Every structure is written in structure tokens, then in C-alpha cells.
Amino acid sequence: MSGDQARRVQAQFGASAGAYVASATHAGGDDLERLLGWGRALRPARVLDVATGGGHTALAFAAVARRVVAFDLTEPMLRAARELVRGRGAHNIGFVAGDVEALPFREAAFDVVTCRIAPHHFGDVGAAVRQIARALRPGGSFLLQDILGHDDPEAATFITEVERRRDPSHVRAYRTVEWKAFLRGAGLTVIDDAVIRKVRVWDDWTGRMRMTAEALRDLERFVRQAPDRCRAAFAFTIRDAAIESFTDRMLLLRADRD
Numbered sequence: 536m537s538g539d540q541a542r543r544v545q546a547q548f549g550a551s552a553g554a555y556v557a558s559a560t561h562a563g564g565d566d567l568e569r570l571l572g573w574g575r576a577l578r579p580a581r582v583l584d585v586a587t588g589g590g591h592t593a594l595a596f597a598a599v600a601r602r603v604v605a606f607d608l609t610e611p612m613l614r615a616a617r618e619l620v621r622g623r624g625a626h627n628i629g630f631v632a633g634d635v636e637a638l639p640f641r642e643a644a645f646d647v648v649t650c651r652i653a654p655h656h657f658g659d660v661g662a663a664v665r666q667i668a669r670a671l672r673p674g675g676s677f678l679l680q681d682i683l684g685h686d687d688p689e690a691a692t693f694i695t696e697v698e699r700r701r702d703p704s705h706v707r708a709y710r711t712v713e714w715k716a717f718l719r720g721a722g723l724t725v726i727d728d729a730v731i732r733k734v735r736v737w738d739d740w741t742g743r744m745r746m747t748a749e750a751l752r753d754l755e756r757f758v759r760q761a762p763d764r765c766r767a768a769f770a771f772t773i774r775d776a777a778i779e780s781f782t783d784r785m786l787l788l789r790a791d792r793d
């Protein structure tokens with residue numbers, strides 16, 4: 536990943552680590568349950584959770600695996616995640632700092648790799664997926680969740696602008712066809728997939744990234760002035776000119792190493 540993108544990620548998430556640990560959106564939901572359902576059936580011994588953020592996915596998988604490694608680029612995030620999991624009594628999670636595009640693990644070290652709500656921050660998703668595939672044993676499973684890219688280019692451009700105004704480390708969300716190409720290119724075969732809607736409560740979502748009052752006002756104006764069909768594509772709800780929420784579709788994929 537370029538130094539600039541790494542610095543953007545670390546600046547955004549370093550300042551917001553506590554908010555991500557506290558975030559109900561990240562702490563659970565149908566999406567995490569679905570990933571965990573796949574994980575439970577696989578009965579893995581060794582799990583790597585890439586871009587662990589506040590540590591919620593690592594914590595969930597610690598209940599179904601012998602050992603979990605929580606991995607993230609942002610050290611304050613890892614410290615906050617460590618505090619969360621120790622507080623919950625999970626003692627089978629280790630913490631490693633680094634970039635997914637250069638995973639510091641030997642080939643075939645893990646039975647399962649998880650990565651939830653994070654690849655839209657990666658500078659080179661193809662490189663990240665190749666690293667993940669290398670870290671998996673043959674037959675091992677990559678369990679992925681990320682924001683699904685929209686098929687309508689105008690709606691996709693609109694939401695990418697909304698995301699980047701809130702968080703400059705957002706790169707973009709990918710469509711299913713793009714994900715399948717990344718996975719295939721890394722020697723991973725899709726076994727199962729699902730799409731789950733996740734409602735973003737506006738004040739909670741914007742508040743987590745500590746925007747200035749001016750940047751928030753500009754973003755809200757941008758949303759209100761966007762074409763109706765762009766807002767409709769993400770089910771924006773607006774009451775008395777106040778934005779209340781919008782809805783993301785999350786793509787979940789299980790892909791196994793050949």
C-alpha cells in the first residue's frame with residue numbers, strides 16, 4: 536500500500552479507535568452471525584482476522600477456534616481491540632501490526648482468514664487477496680464481508696463521494712463480479728455468498744469519524760442536493776431536512792483455497 540494511503544488509514548482510525556470498539560454496528564448483527572455460522576461449521580484451529588479494527592470479529596471467532604491472530608495496520612486500534620477482548624475474558628487471541636499487502640506470516644499458516652468491513656480501505660485489493668490466499672492452507676477458507684459496490688455508476692460515484700468526505704481513507708466498494716475476479720486471480724473458489732442490508736444511523740456513522748462541523752454541514756448539503764435516484768439507491772431517510780439514516784448492502788463471501 537502507498538505510504539500516503541497507510542497514513543490516511545492510520546490518521547482516521549488511530550483517532551477513532553475507541554469509537555470503533557464501542558460501535559454497535561461493528562459489535563454484531565446478522566452479518567457477523569453469518570460469518571460466524573460459516574466459521575462454526577469449519578471448526579478451524581488457526582484463524583487470522585485481517586483489519587481487525589475494534590476486534591469484534593476476532594472476539595467472535597475466538598469462541599470457535601483454538602487460536603486467533605488479530606491483525607491491523609493501526610496500532611492504537613490494536614491496543615483498543617486488546618483491551619476489549621481481555622475485558623471479555625478471551626485469552627486465545629494474539630495481536631500483530633502490519634499491512635495486509637505484506638502479511639508477516641508463513642505460507643499456509645491458517646485454516647481460516649476473516650476480513651470484515653475493511654477492504655474498501657485497501658490500496659490494492661488484488662495484492663491483499665493474494666497475500667490472504669498465501670496465508671491459508673490448501674482447502675482453507677477466506678470469509679469476507681465488505682460494502683457491496685453499486686451497479687449504477689452514478690449511484691456508485693455518489694456514495695464514494697459521501698464516504699470519502701466522511702473518511703478520506705475510503706478507497707471504494709467493489710461489485711460482486713469484481714470480488715469474484717480478485718478471488719479467482721488468487722486461486723480461491725467461491726463456495727457460498729450472501730447479501731445483507733445494514734442500516735447506518737447518520738449521527739452515529741458520521742460521529743464515529745470526528746468530522747468538523749463545517750465538513751459535516753457540507754456533506755449533508757451534498758446529500759440533500761444529490762439526484763433523487765442516488766439517495767434512493769441507498770434508502771436515505773430525511774426528516775425535516777435532517778438526514779436520519781441510509782442503508783448499505785454488505786457482500787459476504789466464503790472462498791476456499793484451491
Ligand SMILES: C[S@@+](CC[C@H](N)C(=O)[O-])C[C@H]1O[C@@H](n2cnc3c(N)ncnc32)[C@H](O)[C@@H]1O
Pocket residue numbers: 536544545548555561562585586587588589590591592606607608609612633634635636650651652653656657658
Ligand atoms: C472498519 S475497521 C474494521 C472493522 C472490523 N473488521 C470489525 O469486524 O469490526 C477497518 C480497519 O481496517 C484497518 N486497515 C485498513 N487498511 C489496512 C491494511 N492495509 N492492512 C491492515 N489493516 C488495515 C484499519 O486500521 C481499521 O482498523
